[in-house]
Amino acid sequence: MMLLSDVPFIMAIFEYPFLRYAILAGLIMGFVTPLIGSFVIIRRLSFIADTLSHFSLAGLSIGLFLINTLGYTFIGSPLYLAIISAVIGAFIIEILRGYYQNYKEISMPIVMSLGTALSALFISLSGGWSSSIYNFLFGSLLTVGQDYVGIISIVSAGVLLLVVVFYKQLVLVSFDEQYARLVGVRINIFQFVSTLVLALVVSLSIVTVGVLLVSSLMIIPVAAAMKVGKSFRNTITISIIFSEISVIGGVWISYELDYPTGATIVLINIFILFLVGFVKRFYVNKRIREQKHAIQGK
Amino acid sequence: MITVRVHVNNLIFGYDYRTVLKDISFKLNSGDFLVVIGNNGSGKSTLVKCILGLNKVAPGSIVLDDVDITTFKTFINIGYVPQKFDDFNYEFPITVNEILSASNISKISDDKRLELLDKIGILELQNENINNLSGGQLQRVFIVRSLMNKPKMLILDEPTVGVDQKNVEAFYKTVNELNKEGITIILITHNINESNANYTHVLSLYNGEGVFKEVVREEEE
Numbered sequence: 001m002m003l004l005s006d007v008p009f010i011m012a013i014f015e016y017p018f019l020r021y022a023i024l025a026g027l028i029m030g031f032v033t034p035l036i037g038s039f040v041i042i043r044r045l046s047f048i049a050d051t052l053s054h055f056s057l058a059g060l061s062i063g064l065f066l067i068n069t070l071g072y073t074f075i076g077s078p079l080y081l082a083i084i085s086a087v088i089g090a091f092i093i094e095i096l097r098g099y100y101q102n103y104k105e106i107s108m109p110i111v112m113s114l115g116t117a118l119s120a121l122f123i124s125l126s127g128g129w130s131s132s133i134y135n136f137l138f139g140s141l142l143t144v145g146q147d148y149v150g151i152i153s154i155v156s157a158g159v160l161l162l163v164v165v166f167y168k169q170l171v172l173v174s175f176d177e178q179y180a181r182l183v184g185v186r187i188n189i190f191q192f193v194s195t196l197v198l199a200l201v202v203s204l205s206i207v208t209v210g211v212l213l214v215s216s217l218m219i220i221p222v223a224a225a226m227k228v229g230k231s232f233r234n235t236i237t238i239s240i241i242f243s244e245i246s247v248i249g250g251v252w253i254s255y256e257l258d259y260p261t262g263a264t265i266v267l268i269n270i271f272i273l274f275l276v277g278f279v280k281r282f283y284v285n286k287r288i289r290e291q292k293h294a295i296q297g298k
Numbered sequence: 299m300i301t302v303r304v305h306v307n308n309l310i311f312g313y314d315y316r317t318v319l320k321d322i323s324f325k326l327n328s329g330d331f332l333v334v335i336g337n338n339g340s341g342k343s344t345l346v347k348c349i350l351g352l353n354k355v356a357p358g359s360i361v362l363d364d365v366d367i368t369t370f371k372t373f374i375n376i377g378y379v380p381q382k383f384d385d386f387n388y389e390f391p392i393t394v395n396e397i398l399s400a401s402n403i404s405k406i407s408d409d410k411r412l413e414l415l416d417k418i419g420i421l422e423l424q425n426e427n428i429n430n431l432s433g434g435q436l437q438r439v440f441i442v443r444s445l446m447n448k449p450k451m452l453i454l455d456e457p458t459v460g461v462d463q464k465n466v467e468a469f470y471k472t473v474n475e476l477n478k479e480g481i482t483i484i485l486i487t488h489n490i491n492e493s494n495a496n497y498t499h500v501l502s503l504y505n506g507e508g509v510f511k512e513v514v515r516e517e518e519e
Contacts, residue, residue: 042390171400175387178380182350183403183447184372229391230427 009252019255022141025149026247026265029208029217032156034225034239035163036201037218039194041226042174048093048195049215051108052086052202055115057211059085059203060136061122069126078132079148082206086199089115094195139210139262141251152204159197170194171232208247209262220269221246224276242272303328303451303482304349309358311341311348317506318344322358324501324510328450331483335490336503342486345503346455349484350378363450374403377444377452377481379437381459388429394439395424404447414442418472434465441472451482458487470494 013019040046062085063078075081089111096107123133135143163170172180173190181187205214221243222235229235250265304326311319318341326332336342347353349360351367360367362375380386398411415421420438423431431439437457444452454473458466474496477483485495502509 038390042387044387168400168402171392171396175390175392175397175400178352179378179386179401179443181352182373182376182378183401184374226391230393231425232390232392232396235391 009255012255018142018144019251021144021146021149022251022261023248025144025152026141026208026251026261027244028149028152028156029205030243030247031240032152032159032201033205033218034221034243035236036159036198037222038236038239039170039174040198040218041222046215046219047105047108048198049202049218051093051112051115052089052199053206053211053214054112054119055089056082056086056203056206057136058115058118058122059083060206060211061119061126061133064130064132065122065126078136079203079207082136083200083203085115086203087196090195090199094192135210136206137210137212138260139206139208139213139265141208141261141265142254144207148207155200155204159201162193162197166190209265213262213266216266216269217243220266220273224269224273227276227280242269242276246272303330303363304484305359305361306349307359307361309345309348309355309360311344311353311355311358319348319503319508320506322501322503322508324499324508326482326484326499328482329477329480330499331477331495331497332485332499332501333490333495333497334484334486334501334503335488337488340503341506341508342488342503343455346378346453346484346486349453350376374447375450377441377447377449379440379444379452379454379457381456388436391427391429393425393427394420394431397428397439398424398443398446401443402446406446406448411442411446414445418442418445419468432465433459434462434469437465437469438472445476449481451484452476453484453486455486456488457485467494 007015013023037049040049059081060078063075063081066072066081067075067078092111092114093107096110097104100106123129169180169185169190172183173185173187173194177187180190202214202218205217209217221239224242225235225239229238246265246268249268250261253259253264253268254261304324306322306324309319309322310317322341322345324332334342334345344353348355349362349367350373351370355368362370367373394415398415402411412421412424415424418438418441420435420442423435423439428436428439440457441452452473458469471494473483473485474494477496483495483497485497490500498513500511500513502511
């Protein structure tokens with residue numbers, strides 16, 4: 001890595017396929033995660049991404065156990081089990097949300113605890129900590145290949161298609177579930193499909209930023225965009241721009257300084273969030289001062 | 299032609315072991331204006347939820363335009379204006395136009411939407427972010443939304459809570475005009491004296507029991 005970084009980043013993109021895959025994968029996830037994250041935030045389910053990512057880790061650990069310890073190499077990549085695991089986690093969350101109608105958030109810590117416990121168990125059974133586990137916890141964007149880019153392209157295209165086709169229903173269910181029910185939107189089916197999509201996106205994001213940082217990819221760019229967005233579409237657009245800046249910046253820094261990619265992406269996201277908050281506060285204070293002067297001048 | 303729009307027949311509804319509505323019956327024709335009054339917990343909002351199909355009705359029945367509501371897949375013909383902070387998520391940026399576009403199930407034209415915004419007096423707010431609106435302005439947005447799907451009936455659940463007096467008067471002026479156009483209105487309120495509504499019927503709820511009365515007004519000179 002240190003040797004590669006002697007080549008300037010822009011040149012390296014053309015020279016090394018791994019860097020092109022990393023940037024392509026990052027850009028795709030950087031587009032789709034805030035898109036989904038916006039609806040997650042409106043529905044006040046920010047914690048669900050974290051829960052599903054922890055439950056995915058259980059799938060990853062079971063996958064590593066099956067592949068490394070039992071020798072079931074036909075599974076290919078533990079990522080497939082992470083996807084299945086996230087979908088199962090999503091099902092359990094929906095069932096528990098049905099049981100605890102007035103305390104729906106209870107479902108999250110239950111599923112997260114189960115996921116974390118299973119992860120610890122199977123990590124131990126598969127021989128303890130390894131570089132694979134480290135990569136899944138904190139991301140390994142620079143190691144992705146053509147297969148991964150292919151999978152996320154298909155999933156992202158599907159997600160985008162769903163959002164475009166069901167845009168009205170998504171907005172109605174997210175902003176006003178009761179009204180959506182009145183005008184005939186089938187809420188249960190809608191919730192089920194959206195949780196399923198979320199599970200897919202979360203499990204695929206693990207490669208980009210890792211289990212521990214997945215929710216940040218989905219939530220932080222939207223949190224920053226909410227501060228400056230003038231409308232719903234404008235807010236989503238800004239969040240995608242922030243997300244893409246952090247992905248490109250994160251890969252760049254990671255390449256130049258040999259830092260973990262997931263961490264650099266998330267830290268740039270956090271930096272943007274604080275910067276936006278600071279700049280907005282500055283302008284609000286400036287406007288208040290101008291108004292005060294205008295009133296005093298009269 | 300006057301048709302029976304709503305027929306609530308021997309409606310009983312309860313949560314777990316507590317009966318909230320006890321044998322409620324009334325009939326409203328097209329163009330009627332019902333005010334439902336009662337203290338907190340008297341069953342006003344429960345009644346609304348029953349009419350809107352959000353509470354499953356049994357025993358008893360609710361028939362709208364000769365069709366039992368249990369067979370309804372959508373309540374698009376009923377415009378519903380909820381209490382201000384009922385369910386709507388106000389904090390995420392979204393403009394008036396964006397929320398109206400998403401609610402436009404009947405696919406009315408942009409011109410018709412602008413006409414409705416103008417009629418309700420909020421045309422200039424169409425590109426405003428909803429979290430910049432006052433309580434009165436928000437209620438008007440909800441009225442426009444409820445009118446977009448050409449409702450035959452409008453249900454207003456305590457629509458003026460937290461709205462200043464000037465806007466309350468403007469609000470009821472609008473509601474009276476809509477009623478004159480033939481839309482049946484059901485207004486839920488805890489204080490009948492607050493409203494300048496030209497109601498034709500009153501349903502008083504007390505501990506789940508209802509007294510339904512027609513209001514006879516003296517002919518204006």
